[in-house]
Amino acid sequence: IDAKHQLLPDAITLPLIAIGLVFNYLFGFVEFTDALIGATIGYLTLWSIFWAYKLIKKVDGMGYGDFKLVAALGAWFGWQSLPMLLLGASTLGIVYFLLAIKDRNQAFAFGPFLIISALVWLFLTY
Incomplete structure (x- = not known):
């Protein structure tokens, strides 16, 4: 949705936060406090x-x-993962911006880069 419409609806992001917190409270993928x-x-x-x-x-x-999407990633992966997730997403976003965006004032979606960064983090870390 974000890549096409530059929109991350609350109907997606808020449940991701809640489910991440509940999941970690019940199953301890990461410590609940983290x-x-x-x-x-x-x-x-x-x-x-x-x-x-x-x-x-x-x-x-x-x-x-x-x-809210970064809050959801923090809820799922804990605060310790946030610097690397944001670094990965920012790096991907910068590369995309430099290679694909012609108008330097054109907005582009950041959500896809956050998700790609999270998936890479998930597969490399867990």
Whole structure:
């Protein structure tokens, strides 16, 4: 949805957060406290970047769905995974931007890069 419409609906992102937290509470893929901290830090990190960018550039730099998707990744993988997930997604996004985007002011979806980064992290780490 994000790649085509630049939209990450709450109907997808919020259940991902909740299911990640419940799953980790019940089954301990990661410690529940790490998952809870991960969801919180994930959201607040992108929220902070959003507002810093908006204050400097006077335009939105990303959508709220990105905050919630990173919160979901934090809920599933714990706070310790967030730096590598964001680094991976950012690297992929930069490469895409440099190779595929002709208009430097054109917006593009970040969600697909977050998901690819999460899948790579999942297969390499677990």
